[in-house]
Amino acid sequence: MSATATSFTSFLKDFEESLKYLFHEKADINTLSLERGLPPEILSGIMANKPLSVAIPKEFGGRGSIVKECLGILAAASYESLGLSLTFGINIALFLEPISKYGNSEVKAAIFNRFLENANMGGLMITEPDYGSDALSMKSFNAEIENGYKIKGTKHWQGLTGMADFWLIASRKQLNGSDLARDIDFFIADISKEKQKIVVEKLFKNPGLYMIPYGLNTVDIEVPKNHKLEPETTGIKMMLDILHRSRLQFPGMGMGFIKRMLDEATTHCRNRMVGASNLLAIDQVQFQLARIQSAFTICSAMCARSSNISGIENNLAAEGLEANSMKAVVTDLMQESAQLLMQLSGAQGYKIDHIAGRGIMDSRPFQIFEGSNEMLYGQIAEIVTRSMKKQKESSLLAFLKTFEPTAQACLHFKEALNFSINTQLSQRKLINLGRVLGRVVCLGYVLELQEKGFRKDLVENCTTMVKQEVGALISSFHFDNATGVIEDYKENSSWLDFV
Known part of the structure; x- marks a missing residue:
């Protein structure tokens, strides 16, 4: 069959x-x-x-x-x-x-x-050595030629470098002289064709995800006209649709990984004897395992939500709030789950061939690629604060009660979220607020999954964990800290001179 x-x-x-x-x-x-x-x-x-x-x-x-x-x-x-x-x-x-x-x-x-x-296999080339998250400033360009397009530029940190058979390559249309259009075009490159081969200049020695080659690529190719993607409106909106759909599918990668961390941690703590009992008898161990289990519950709910909204029949260009929330929160949970497993595993977990040690290194870049989590949390906060300003609403709780992605979940944080935002927030406060909002959005997914029959005890434990985390984040948000780096710190700062 x-x-x-x-x-x-x-x-x-x-x-x-x-x-x-x-x-x-x-x-x-x-x-x-x-x-x-x-x-x-x-x-x-x-x-x-x-x-x-x-x-x-x-x-x-x-x-x-x-x-x-x-x-x-x-x-x-x-x-x-x-x-x-x-x-x-x-x-x-x-x-x-x-x-x-x-x-x-x-x-x-x-x-x-x-x-x-x-x-x-196929991959996507957007990132350039001088333009990471600033994709709209990329210098790779395309120019129309007879029967096709010429594409030229330098790309790096593409997963499957030297391994993929096809590439989607982002570039900007070359205008008069050296000027480039603001919009983004995407082209298919088939490296089995001589004029579409991409030169791998070097492979990077990434410390995790050994299975995936990353590297620096030189693009100097010619492709047929029908290898250009056809956007519904603009290339930028097409790129946002692609990236948001990808971020909404991060929970799939997180799901099995977090479940593995939970299973490994639970099995270890059940079998590891300390004195007359196993590790499960220790209160702090119960808390750590409950943290991983809470991550499992949140990720399960994300997968259910993503299954409903991220199909290719939907245009996700405007869905930055949910896409950023899922990607940033689930990757934070993946890294935390691996760290907790390592802590519970003791010295054994520090081995690179142990699932915990490997898990820490493999999950860490997920918090960086496809938009660093700090950037995404900042964008989440900006989406909300812009909407509040547009509605002339200064009370965060009052706004979240009327905001569909948070309307149900925010009721679990009435005391913590009941404050006003009246001033322009610094970037660090925006990021902190984004961390809060991302978790409120994701708890909404959990409550939605419970309504469909997901087990209540897991939801209750998860809700308690998220409430504690949001409480700590809100406390940090209200703390006034504008410290910056002291660049010329070396003068009068050696402790040896004061002993």
Whole structure:
């Protein structure tokens, strides 16, 4: 039976069993995680299950680009390997879904067929050495030529550098002379074609996610006219739609990873004896495990919400609040869960081939790429404060009660959120406020999931944890701290001179 004809339950189960065999019997995932890339026989075994078929439309032989299925595959992969899950996430959210939505109909069939039959992969090139999050200032350019486009520039930190068979490349149209258009264009590069090959100048030595190659790329290619993506309105809005959809699918990668951290931590604490009892008898251990379990609950709710709103039939260009909240909060939870597992594991967790040590290094960059969390939290706060100003509302609680993403959850924080915002906030306070708002938004997802039947005790524990965290963040928000760095600090600052 083909992958597309199989029920998703069976398809997912087969995929999970295949990963268990490949990572625990045929090879050792602890050893594989210390090597760059994956051995060809392991990678081919993984791709034999056609996991990326979940992101290919049915009319092209895929399973239909159903978000629930995409997130399910990401979660199954991240339970075993966060690097593998990110590999799939790059392919799904940053290549296959954009092609499905914006690709020229003349090129889709051949591309999707190569993914299904030849286990091809694709990635996205936006970031440049001098322009990280400032994508609108990128210097890569495109110019129209006979029968196509010439694209030239330098890109770096693209996941799957030197490994992907296809790339989506962002650039700006070259105008008169050296001027570039403000809008962004995207083009498909097929590196199997001579004029579309991308030169890998160097591979970076990333300290985590060994499975994924990153590097510096020189782009100097020519592509046919039908390799240009076709935006619904502008290229910038298309880019926002792509990036927001990707951020809304981060919970899929977080789901399996956090569940693995929880399972490993619980098993360790149940089996680790200290005196006459195990670690589970210790109050602080219970608190730490409850923190990871709260992360599991929040991530579960995020996955449910994302499944409802992030399909390619929806335009997500204006959905920055939810996209930023999901991405920033879930990646914070991933890193915290790994840190807690390491703490509970003691010295064993500090080994790089231990799931905790590996988890810390692999999850850390998630807080940085696709928009650093500080930037995203600042944007969340700006969205809310701008809306408050527009409505001439200074009371945060009063506004959040009328704001759909927070209307239900904010009632759990009446005392903490009952204050006015009357002045221009500093960047650090905006970021702090964004952390608060992101967690209120995400608790709303949890309450929504409870209404559908998700178990009440997990929701209650999670609500208590989020309330405590928000209380601490609000206290920090109100504390007046405008300290800055003292650049010439070395004079009169050596303790040796005062002893």
